Amino acid sequence: MCTTFIHRGNDVIFGFNMDINVGAFRYDIYADQDCFCIGCPADLHLFHDEIPPFYQVENNFRKIHGVNRQGAFAACLNNMNFHKAPFRLAADACSLDQLTDDVISGRRTLKEVSEFAGQVEIVTLPGGAVAVPNPGFHALMGDEDGSILVLEPGNGYTVVQKKYAVMTNFPLLELPTDLTDATAGFYGRDRYDTALEMLRKAGDGFTPEAALRVLEATKQTGRWATRVSFVYSCREKTVFWCLEGAFDSIRTHHFR
Numbered sequence: 001m002c003t004t005f006i007h008r009g010n011d012v013i014f015g016f017n018m019d020i021n022v023g024a025f026r027y028d029i030y031a032d033q034d035c036f037c038i039g040c041p042a043d044l045h046l047f048h049d050e051i052p053p054f055y056q057v058e059n060n061f062r063k064i065h066g067v068n069r070q071g072a073f074a075a076c077l078n079n080m081n082f083h084k085a086p087f088r089l090a091a092d093a094c095s096l097d098q099l100t101d102d103v104i105s106g107r108r109t110l111k112e113v114s115e116f117a118g119q120v121e122i123v124t125l126p127g128g129a130v131a132v133p134n135p136g137f138h139a140l141m142g143d144e145d146g147s148i149l150v151l152e153p154g155n156g157y158t159v160v161q162k163k164y165a166v167m168t169n170f171p172l173l174e175l176p177t178d179l180t181d182a183t184a185g186f187y188g189r190d191r192y193d194t195a196l197e198m199l200r201k202a203g204d205g206f207t208p209e210a211a212l213r214v215l216e217a218t219k220q221t222g223r224w225a226t227r228v229s230f231v232y233s234c235r236e237k238t239v240f241w242c243l244e245g246a247f248d249s250i251r252t253h254h255f256r
Contacts, residue, residue: 071145072144085121
């Protein structure tokens with residue numbers, strides 16, 4: 001169900017675990033000198049109504065989670081049991097996945113995203129985008145300057161002032177009333193608490209290696225296992241990544 005975090009110290013570091021059931025999400029990993037991302041096929045022509053001009057998809061590939069060479073990061077996570085701001089196609093509404101794509105593709109800065117979010121309603125993804133029982137989503141975004149932005153359809157957005165932020169699968173801007181020890185696994189509260197504590201203890205010398213340990217500590221097994229993990233170091237301009245929770249087999253992708 002995914003875990004993501006941002007840490008701002010001597011380096012700005014982004015981390016992401018994609019936890020997904022096999023068959024729930026048809027995805028690919030795309031890496032070149034412009035970006036490293038996880039995305040899915042998307043065809044705007046499937047919409048029968050008029051499409052607002054701010055909807056854009058390059059090569060029929062929607063960028064959902066990733067980072068670009070300018071150090072802009074975005075990840076879109078399932079927000080369990082959250083039903084505000086359902087998808088609608090209109091000139092005054094924009095789906096969250098379009099904004100993650102915009103950031104990763106370099107079409108919008110974080111400042112431009114927050115300004116745009118004040119002008120239109122940010123809505124969740126179209127039905128059927130991912131085969132999950134509760135199709136609510138929210139996003140964590142960051143950039144190489146250390147800016148951190150939380151976006152939640154129905155709850156708006158906030159700029160995070162702390163040096164770190166974590167997101168899993170419960171809303172950060174409106175805590176669920178049933179967020180208890182019994183539901184902690186459902187919402188990813190256990191993963192959230194683990195990552196938050198590790199980031200809280202980390203100093204300004206937090207490294208990509210330490211970030212990978214956070215992801216390893218929060219990886220999932222079983223039905224919703226961790227399929228893709230990556231860390232990005234803005235200082236090193238390098239992505240450190242692995243598949244299927246194999247943290248002993250880290251690959252790298254460097255932006256020259």
